[in-house]
Amino acid sequence: MTANEKNFSIVAHDEHDDHHHGSINVPIYQTSLFSFDTYEQFNLARVDEQENFVYSRGNNPTVRFLEDKLAQLERGERAKCFASGMAAISAAIMSIVRSGDHVICSHQAYGPTREFLGNYLQKFGIETTFVDGSDLDHWKNAVQSNTRLLYLESPTSMFFQLQDIRGCTDLAASIGAETILDNSWATPCFQNPLTLGVGLVVHSITKYISGHSDCLGGVVVGSKRLMDPLMSTEYMLFGGVMTPQTAGLVTRGLRTLPLRMQRHESSGLKVAEYVSRQRYVARINHPGLPNHPQYELAKTQMTGTGSLFSFESRESVDKLRAWADHMHFFRIGASWGGFESLINVNALHTLNAKDPQLGTLVRLYIGAEDPEDLIQDLDQAWRCVEQSPSEEELYEQNPGINQKG
Numbered sequence: 001m002t003a004n005e006k007n008f009s010i011v012a013h014d015e016h017d018d019h020h021h022g023s024i025n026v027p028i029y030q031t032s033l034f035s036f037d038t039y040e041q042f043n044l045a046r047v048d049e050q051e052n053f054v055y056s057r058g059n060n061p062t063v064r065f066l067e068d069k070l071a072q073l074e075r076g077e078r079a080k081c082f083a084s085g086m087a088a089i090s091a092a093i094m095s096i097v098r099s100g101d102h103v104i105c106s107h108q109a110y111g112p113t114r115e116f117l118g119n120y121l122q123k124f125g126i127e128t129t130f131v132d133g134s135d136l137d138h139w140k141n142a143v144q145s146n147t148r149l150l151y152l153e154s155p156t157s158m159f160f161q162l163q164d165i166r167g168c169t170d171l172a173a174s175i176g177a178e179t180i181l182d183n184s185w186a187t188p189c190f191q192n193p194l195t196l197g198v199g200l201v202v203h204s205i206t207k208y209i210s211g212h213s214d215c216l217g218g219v220v221v222g223s224k225r226l227m228d229p230l231m232s233t234e235y236m237l238f239g240g241v242m243t244p245q246t247a248g249l250v251t252r253g254l255r256t257l258p259l260r261m262q263r264h265e266s267s268g269l270k271v272a273e274y275v276s277r278q279r280y281v282a283r284i285n286h287p288g289l290p291n292h293p294q295y296e297l298a299k300t301q302m303t304g305t306g307s308l309f310s311f312e313s314r315e316s317v318d319k320l321r322a323w324a325d326h327m328h329f330f331r332i333g334a335s336w337g338g339f340e341s342l343i344n345v346n347a348l349h350t351l352n353a354k355d356p357q358l359g360t361l362v363r364l365y366i367g368a369e370d371p372e373d374l375i376q377d378l379d380q381a382w383r384c385v386e387q388s389p390s391e392e393e394l395y396e397q398n399p400g401i402n403q404k405g
Contacts, residue, residue, distance in 0.1 A: 007189050007258040010072045026065045028248040032056050050231045058236060062244035066251045067219070070209075073188035073257075074201050076221040080231050081247060085204030086112050087240030088218025089182070092200050093117065093149065094238075095230035096178045099125040101148035106133030106163060108156035110182065117151065133163040134294060139171055147175055152198070153182040154301070157336075158363065160185075160285040160309060162294040165301055169197030178226070184208070184337075189261040190304035199226050207337030208306065211253040211260055215246050260368070261304065267371040268307025271364070274375045275311060280320075280382070282358050283312040307366035308336045312348060312358040319385060320345045320360050326381035329369050336365035341374055 034053045036042040045052035053059050063081055071079035082088040093116070097103060105117050107130035117128040131138040139150065150172045154163040165181065172179045181193040184204045193201050203209055205217030220230060235241075242250075269288050276284040276291070284291070287298040288305035298305070313320060323345075324332055330343040342365040348358055366374060 007073060011069060011255050011257055026062055026248070026251065028244050029056070029061045030244055031060075050228075056244065057239065057241050060244050060247070062251075063242050063247040066242075066247045066254070069251070069254060070188070070203075070219050071221055074183075074194055074221040075188075075192045076194050076201065076227075077224045078227040078231070079219050079221040080227065080235050081205065081242040081250075082218040082220070082235075083240040083242055083246075084216050085184070085202070085206055085218035086116070087238065088202050088204075088220050089113055089180075090116055091230060091234040091238055091240065092180050092202050092220045093121075093151070095226070095234045096149050096180070096200075097121070097126050098148070100146060101126050102144045102146045103128040103149045103151060104139055104142045104147060105130050105151040106153055106156060106161070107131060108133060108159055108161050109151065109153040110157060113151070113153070113182070134161050136164050136167040136171070139163075139168055143171070143175055147177050150177055150179045151181075152179060152193075154191075154193075155185050155287050155298075155306075157185055157308060158310060158361065160287055160292070162287060162297050162301065164297060165193055165196045165198065169199075172199075173197070185306045185308060186302050186304075187257065187261055187306065189258050190265070190306070191302045194222065196301065199223070200230075204337075205250055206335065208261065208264070209254060209257060209337075210250045211257065211337060211339070212249075213335075213338030213340065215249050215253070217242050217246055217250055261306070263368060264307035264366065265304045267369075267374075268305065268309065268366040270371040271307075271366050271374050271378075272309050275364070275378065278378075278382070280313050280315050281311045282314055285310045285312070308363065310361055310363040313360045313362060314358055315360055317345060317347050317360050320362055323381050323385045326384040327377050328381075329374050329377040330364070339368040341365055341367040341369055 033055050045054050049058040053061060067079040067081050071077065082091060103117055103126065105128055129142045131142050150168050152163045152168055154165060155161060169179050178199040180200045180202060181198045183191055183193055183201050184207050187208045200220055200222040203219050205219055206215060210217065272284060272286040272289060275281055276289065286292060286309035287294060324343045327343065330341045333342050334344060336342055344363045346361050348361050
């Protein structure tokens with residue numbers, strides 16, 4: 001049985017549950033607290049609120065069911081769900097670092113994560129060095145005597161840069177530091193960082209795991225060694241808990257995660273290969289394509305790929321945004337991981353541009369639509385843009401008319 005076949009069994013099969021009258025779906029426990037017959041039972045439950053149901057801010061049966069499934073998928077011992085991806089990320093980081101510590105982080109990590117590490121934590125005396133995560137030597141050169149955490153995101157979600165996970169975890173172990181990795185892009189279906197030595201894995205549940213663009217959430221997964229203190233401290237004190245209603249929706253989406261990821265992988269590669277051949281593309285960023293500079297590393301760390309990728313272009317932001325305006329299947333919006341395909345166009349100088357001649361970064365998310373329909377959509381939209389003259393071209397054709405009309 002392959003790893004992904006095992007994932008199908010994890011998400012699709014539950015043992016018969018007499019407690020819930022044989023219900024196929026776990027009930028939504030819409031309750032804030034749980035009562036007890038005797039004070040002895042109450043006191044015993046409060047000794048370990050993470051293993052017993054006392055108050056839903058600490059533990060809820062619907063949320064716990066989802067957490068156990070996610071821990072199985074990630075090959076971890078425990079998981080804890082949060083109200084958002086950033087709630088999970090910030091709790092995971094704070095469970096490890098202390099005042100005076102130093103963090104090393106990929107400079108292409110998720111923007112709010114960089115803001116949290118690079119700016120917010122400075123008020124607590126925690127410093128972060130951001131490095132080009134693609135080169136293990138940069139991680140090694142950034143190590144200080146007080147380095148406590150290496151924060152990875154592999155692949156990253158704008159330029160799709162990978163980090164050498166095993167190399168980073170070996171480095172962390174050699175200096176007595178911990179590692180956290182954001183695995184939202186690859187999902188547990190295609191990458192299991194805990195098996196490569198990572199201490200804690202975080203996900204934005206909002207993305208592929210829920211899969212239907214109707215939930216916000218995050219999760220932290222890891223060993224009991226790291227999860228127990230996180231659950232008893234940051235989780236309980238910060239209060240960014242997932243509701244049972246959200247957990248019920250996410251569990252429903254999780255049932256089809258391996259199936260959806262197979263579709264996302266094949267459709268994403270097909271559209272990316274088409275896009276890579278277009279004249280408006282100067283560089284494409286998809287670790288599943290052989291021309292990606294870390295393609296060989298990707299094959300050693302991942303068993304498949306997500307369907308979010310980007311390309312860099314010499315075309316202007318305005319022209320490529322006009323291209324997006326002409327699309328039918330691709331919607332304009334942030335985020336990713338749902339059933340709908342998305343496009344986002346940004347100026348490269350606001351991001352991590354290496355080549356000043358490349359002015360625009362376009363990020364495409366390939367959803368559940370037929371990839372042939374998406375390719376046709378990209379093609380027809382580009383023809384519309386090419387056939388529509390710009391204001392400058394109109395002025396050159398009609399010099400008697402000023403450019404303001």
